[in-house]
Amino acid sequence: MTEAPMTMPNPSLPAEAEIVERIQESGSIYTLRLRMTDQARHAAYTFAPGQFNMVYLQGIGEVPISIVSDPEDDTVLDHTIRAVGRVTRGLEQLGAGQRVGIRGPFGRGWPLDQACGRDVVLITGGLGCAPLVSVINYVVKRRERFGRLVILQGVKHTDDLIWHERYMAWAKLPDTQVLLAADIAGQGWPHHVGLVTELIDRARFDRDNAIAMMCGPERMMQACAEALLARNMATENLWLSMERNMHCGVGHCGHCQLGPHFVCRDGPVFNYTELAPLLGVRGF
């Protein structure tokens, strides 16, 4: 027999959270601002950008969603969600005052400590922008702590770009460069037409003192990583956020395994060196 405390924390059990506000960001993307109804628990809750919560919809199930509000904002926890299936479409129907369950924060977030004093290159593709927008907000709010801020965002179609005005506002900040690309450009698109990788050549940063963080489709992240390596950035300075099927969030259910890694626990943010052997290998 093994000894164990009779009461131990239960990482599977959600806590009730109230939807304080629901914001429609685009046709299928919405933000839920959540606050745990247990005030002490909400106050004790701390997270790092890049970490996620398991968000529970009554009777349907739980899904991993990144926390995109500022880690020092102790009023709400923002989750920007795209409706794609059972749970996310169900959550879409909810409004202010209604309740969901959340448990977290889980995983390892972005290496913001390491980014201090350096140029920060943020690359997103597709609709994978939410987790990095939290980093943009984080850097913008603490601008003096970081070097140049370079934001490269690629979308398939111009209509997929949410927060266009925010990108334009960021572009006006000092030492900040914003480059946008769309594979398929609609009328009046003033930015690049093509892949986000093609923006890397136009990005201005000190490759010896920069850190790059990427989020989006794996193929796009891989191509961007290769382009950055071709510009002689060191592998240790490249960071990627990964997505895998997740049920537990705490390294138990096995669904999120990527080779030796549990993405929920060891990630979702990984250093390029950790992923390199299996990046782009079908089946992992």
Next chain:
Amino acid sequence: MGKSHRVLASHALDTLLAALRDDGYRCVGPQLRDGAIVFDTLHHAADLPWGWQDEQAPGHYRLQHADPSRAFAWANGPQAIKPLTFAPRETLWESRIEADGRMQFTATLPAEEKVAVIGARACDLAALRLQDQHFLEGAHADPYYAARRRNLFIVAVHCTAPAATCFCASTGDGPLCTAGFDLALHETDEGYLVDAGSEAGTAMIASLSLPAATATRVEQAETAVAAAGERQTRGLPSRNLRDLLFANLDHPQWDDVAARCLSCGNCTAVCPTCFCHAEHDVPLLDANLGRHEREWDSCFTEGHSYLAGIVIRSDTRLRYRQWLTHKLGGWHDQYGRSGCTGCGRCITWCPVGIDLTEEVARIHATGGGHD
């Protein structure tokens, strides 16, 4: 603890069961059910599989008559002791939306039930050790597993009758039980030799006032177990195949095995170390109620690697490769050793008789493992 064996006469097995029951344990032991040896509540020692032996081969399992004076002359059945700690299916919590819209969550932790399992094998103990690492020793211990684990008393039985599918000697996990038990028994022609592996086991032996076993008898029993290990013919080429397998992700053997594999998941269901499980909500007619369950899952299912829009392991080749590269590769990074304890179950219970030791041997022979 250790090397202080006592003698327990064959007819005194009931005394041991009674003593465990007096201590509040429900006894669970191997019994015959539908032509297989399975673990179930054990009331009398007479219900043990006396005189039965298992004949195992790839895709094959038959019981046959053997020495009637032996209750443990078989290797293992389809299921190890894993279900006693990691429940095949259980409710994790229930939720309820109150009339005022508030949402309540209630954890449904298992009742504290003391269980004593009789007949665990060395391969099972090594697997349990790995499950402990997985469920208890990370940053987030699992309270459901923990509640069962802390109430488990283990009476192991050293193995003298390995099946043709067994290869615990090759993985270094058996057939002698060396750790992870409360009591361990040697089954001999003159009854049982009992040794304790924990304080609870030592106390149990003391309460039974058993005579000490002579060094010669212990030596004879251990020799018989060692001989059982030497009779095993299957094996893996190395205890660490991580680099070999990950260096051979494009080996043609993966296509070869994929042409035979049914992707049924039997191997993962019988494996004592597989930990994968799915969580889902049970459909309830009352929309204000929720019940959240978990159930064993397998990397051979499509859902295991599903992401909205894509399935990471969409075909059998990728799924078999996941199973083997995880079991014999990824476990080294995750838990410091292979995830295989050589029990042979996945070989026996594979409907088409796929043998992982064969698959590995072929990759090893042609994939650079020979040098």
